[in-house]
Amino acid sequence: MTGKQTAGPLAGVTVVAVEQAVAAPICTRVLADFGARVIKVENPDGGDFARDYDDVVNGPGGLAAHFVWCNRGKESVTINTKSAAGLEVLHRLLDRADVFVSNLAPGATSRLGISPPDLAARHPNVIPVEIDGYGPGGPISHKRAYDLLVQAESGSCAITGHPGHPAKPGPPMADFSTGLYAAISILALLYGRVRHPLPGPAPAVELSLFDVMTDVMGYALTYTQHSGIDQEPLGVGSPAVAPYGAFPTRDGQTVVLGTTNDREWQRVALEIIERPDLAEDPRFATNPGRCAHREILEDAIGSWCAQRDLAEIQKITDAAGIGNSRYNKPSEVVAHPHLRARDRWRTVATPKGDIEALRPPPVINAFEQPMGAIPGLGEHTDAVLIEFGVTADELRQLRADGAIGPAYRG
16 A cells, blocks of 8 residues: 555564464464565475365365465475475575474474474574474373364363353364464564574474463453352353343344443443333342343343344444444355455455455554465475575475475466
8 A cells, every 4th residue: 555665574584384274374374464474384295284174265176265364475385394305405494584383293393303492403593483282291282182172171162152052162262362372472582582682592482272272261260260150151142241142133133232331231221221120220230240130131131122123223222332233144244344444355366366355453554464375385395495595406306305395387
């Protein structure tokens, strides 16, 4: 956009990533959105397994939605890290890298000789970031960990859904939150390198999905820790405040509305549902009382909503300063007028044609994130390796030895 710089604030930072699925790819996508160069190292035999989750993006026979979401703006280099020659190629990339991000199975980086201690010895200027499921040193450290498994282990599923019918939160909260924590850690260490340089190798970052999700679970764990009570899930609602939930409307839609303090409750009772008896009832004077008797309040609000269309409800609640929203399906969010009005969509190139993708959430007045192309598997192998000092003859030999993937054909 006019007046905005083209180079991002992380221009000049090189990130090498051996990554799969969501957690690490989200981390490096965030860095790429801020201008870092991200070299994604993939197995020549299929690459990041998220490439094959589905084929719906410009499909059938297109790209996988997870992969497109997590991997824009990266260069794909195919290296067989199980071969000695392939590992040496990876080390040549790391010779000129600033950050190394991985989320392999427990112990995999140690077996490959690219664990944080290994990098401290051979590539001391590289910030190693290792993402795993449960973190080292515990009784379940060895276990495989996917988003659903970690959400269940951390208690997230137990506070989602309805009593007796737990559910996984829809988005991959463990993966996504861990990716963001990893990106934040990298930014902090890059900043610290400039402002407060430390002697010795670059600090290493270890992040586990389980540790991140127990942090995300902070309110629920704190409440239970101090009350001894496991709060029941409330569907589209919150155990922390009442009234607060989803209510069907007369025109077949659903409105979500509620209160966060005593003053708002008084406005709901007096100005919206016109129930002074509820406003004066001492049982509902404070939030703990309202939570204890939430069914009474939700019945009253539900009855009021059922007699009105969504537009009328939102007009009345907006005028009273009460938070409300429309319950939307994903298809309705894709077409949401608020996204269009605020210019939140951008065109992104992919090997299967252009797509529209949402801009990153941060809006920065001096810089717009580049939102680079989605890479084809091995698309940048030759160009990157030649740039990093691999000769044409070496490329041919590496390819013949199976140390790198085949030449990219598009």
